[in-house]
Amino acid sequence: MSKEIVKFGKSPVFFDSFTRRPGPVKTNMHYCPGCGHGILHKLLAEAIADRGIQEKVMLVAPVGCAVMAYYYFNCGCISVPHGRAPAVGTGIARVAPDKMVISYQGDGDLAAIGFNEFIQAANRGEKMSVFFVNNSNYGMTGGQMAPTTLPGQKTTTTPYGRNVEVDGYPMKVCELLNSLDVPVYIERCALTSTANIQKARKSIGKALDNLRDRKGFSFVELLCACPINLRKSAADMNKFIDEEMTKYYPLGCFRDRSAESESKPLPPPPIHDPETVRSLLYPKKLDIGVAHTFRNESKLFDRELRLKMAGFGGQGILSLGIMLANMAKLRNFNVSWLPSYGPEQRGGSANCSVIVSRNKIGSPIIDSSCDLLIAISQTALDKFKDEVVPGSVLIYDSSTMTLPPLPEGVIICGVNASEIALKLGNAKCANSVLLGALAAVLKKNNILEGGDKADFDKVFNEAVFESFSSKPEVIELNRLAFVEGEKAVNA
Amino acid sequence: MEYNNRVLLVGNEAAVYGALLAGCDSYFGYPITPASEVAQEAALLFPRLKRVFIQAESEIGAINMVIGASAMGKRAMTASSGLGISLKQEGVSYLAMYELPAVIADITRSGPGLGNIGPEQSDYFQLTKGGGHGGYHCPVFAPDSAQEMCDMTYAAFDIAEKYRTPVYIMADGVIGQIMETVTLPEPRPPRKDSPWSIAGKREDDGTPNYFTTLYLEHSELEQIRLRLEAKYKEIEKNEQRSVAYKLDDAELVLCAFGVSARVALRAVDVLRSQGVKAGLLRPQTVWPFPKDALRGTLKTAKAFLSVEMNCGQMIDDVKLAIDCSRPVHLVSRCSGNIPSVAEIVARAQEVMKEVTK
Secondary structure, rough: OOOOOOOOOOOEEEOOOOOOOOOOOOOOOOOOOOHHHHHHHHHHHHHHHOOOOOOOEEEEEEOOOHHHHHHEOOOEEEEOOOHHHHHHHHHHHHOOOOOOOEEEEEEEHHHHHHHHHHHHHHHOOOOOOEEEEEOEOOOOOOOEEEOOOOOOEOOOOEOOOOOOHHOOEEEEEHHOOOOOOOOOOEEEOOOOOOHHHHHHHHHHHHHHHHHOOOOOOEEEEEOOOOOOOOOOOOHHHHHHHHHHHHHHOOEEEEEEOOOOOOOOOOOOOOOOOOHHHHHHHHOEEEOOOOOOOOOOHHHHHOOOEEEEEEEEEEOOOHHHHHHHHHHHOOOEEEEEEEEEEOOOOOOOOEEEEEEEOOOOOOOOOOOOOEEEEOOOOHHHHHHHHHHHHEEEEEEEOOOOOOOOOOOOOOEEEEEHHHHHHHOOOOOHHHHHHHHHHHHHHHHOOOOOOOHHHHHHHHHHHHHHHHOOOOOHHHHHHHHHHHHHHHHHOOO | OOOOOOOEEEHHHHHHHHHOOOOEEEEEEEEOOOHHHHHHHHHHHOOHHHHHHOOOOOOHHHHHHHHHHOOOOEEEEEOOOHHHHHHHHHHHHHHHHOHHHHHHHHEEEEEEOOOOOEEOOOOOHHHHHHOOOOOOOEEEEEOOOHHHHHHHHHHHHHHHHHOOOEEEEEEHHHHHHHHEEEOOOOOOOOOOOOOOOOEEEOOOOOOOEEOOOOOOOOHHHHHHHHHHHHHHHHHHHHHHOEEOOOOOOOOOEEOOOOOHHHHHHHHHHEEEEEEOOOEEEEOEEEEEOOHHHHHHHHOOOOEEEEEEOOOOOOOHHHHHHHOOOOOOEEEOOOOOOOHHHHHHHHHHHHHHHHHHO
């Protein structure tokens, strides 16, 4: 392996020796003679060095001829999946806003397979600069048609020339990008004559200034030579770019808001201090609940309780389940709440299963017997009536539903929940009416024993307080509804 | 100020708490049922801690943003469901080859194609057998509760970093949607940026770090592949996790993960009450598959029953683990249906009749 070190006024952003390149050649780049990538690499490496930002630059290399950019650039670098450079760049820029992301992409990579990643990153105004090599074909894979191939141009996949009826017209990326609100700088240059290369040098510099100063998204398209795949001499290649390509891809600046764009400040650093994290994530301890040693005395609670609530979407049936789950949690039980609903957000059938247990909860699914069914639609009751067994409690809305035949020994309670709620002025508090009814049934039948009778009302109040702690009027309404539900059953 | 660390959370939300408490710096999401609550909760909570949340343009965009964040040495996460994970697989293959850590939650639904939004466990093959191109493995956690959604996501970041590999959380839609009491773990103290990030320097020659997956020299790539394989062997050796239930004298060993395992556990109790010596092995990691624990049951096991919500995928691993030395049967439901206790018990009784004949 040779160890040549070459210094011919190279930018310090290039390695002195390309030791990352496999094989014996460590002094040259892998690009073909006359290729535009070499020129762009040089301009970019010089512009980075001129600005003293080498330590900050994170270079994202595409799939295509520039896939091996990390052989040459002496800066942080990642070679990424085809077309995804702006998405990877987004990840880098967002978690490390003090770094400067350069996305280097070819025309297949950016304008075909990766156009979405590109245009979306641009539209988010990511703080990155994208350099786009347009050489009118897929270079690395052997000269196939690119989105940028000119009409009539022969490539290995357009052997008869690009037929616009079949393949469409060349993609004008600068023009497309210029329809977005947020990009700061958009320019198209050509790496042909010395004059054009000098213009490109300025554009690249401006894009890097914007990057350094956190101005926003900058984009420079460079019409580049690919003499090997286009089977042209260097002179013919430049002529093709200057005379043919520029017809579709006019050179010039499409947008330059660099001067008037303000530098965006760095976002605040992420919070990782455990005490602050705790204060921002953990709920504050409210003055409710019971000591962790508390156990409800009723025998009922010695086994796993399986509760089902069913109705149709929009009735609040899922919230009813959550309220019961909350009440159980506040009394040191383990709970699970599992919703089941159709694809409709409203009006379809909806039900949820709540399991309450002192031990780890087994199956969260109720597919046979349940201890409690609260059904507030006829369909729901008909669907789940077989899960009601002797000893189960059934609560239903008696104003709208009729009872199907049920086994003996079911404790049945009809309550006019929706009507009572409406009388109280808010249909939404029907859930609390139902829970009030449940309280009455459990007490009347001595399913709740001793102190648990009063505790049920207490834990309901605590759960309502926890759920609506910022809305005192809602708390009051629900407490009232609970009392009305209890009264209705006892009447 | 006093805080309450015992909360009611939906499984999908619990994963986000696990991630944040593990010190996750960034979340990149895309909406999909039944995983959307992960992105929604992340959108709510990541900014509260001044951490990064981005809704990506696509699943592909999201996984590539994860690549970028991880390459900077930061903890990164994304989540999706089956078909979205299919889209992410290109990026996961790259992550495996870069040897970059990442955590990916798959809240599985029914397939193939769009299937439906009901719970299924049919991503088992996709996640445990590589998934994308090129031959790699990712550790796959299979939580069975909201608590494990939190705990396993929390642990996944450490495993991902320890082995520098993407790690999956595979939870069926039920586990994603279920709300349960969760005890939150303690927040991780701030961690130093990883030395291998592209902001750092290489140990060998002091040049900036870089990541690539391209190795044009065959022998160089082969060396790297062998290194990866050695790492996978190491993970297989160290990271098998499972929970045993009544296995000590079990003649019939049920094997199930996720919500199927919770139904199977009840089935074991019913079978025991009917005089069948049944037990359950619940894999908490499905890759590495808990082979050692399963082999441990061979002392008493006469037959195995794989309970799955797909058309039979894990059953292959059960057979391999025990070298097909016992009959292995299947109870399977799919397309959003969940096997019932009665179905499992009935099949188990048939199997035992067959074995004891």
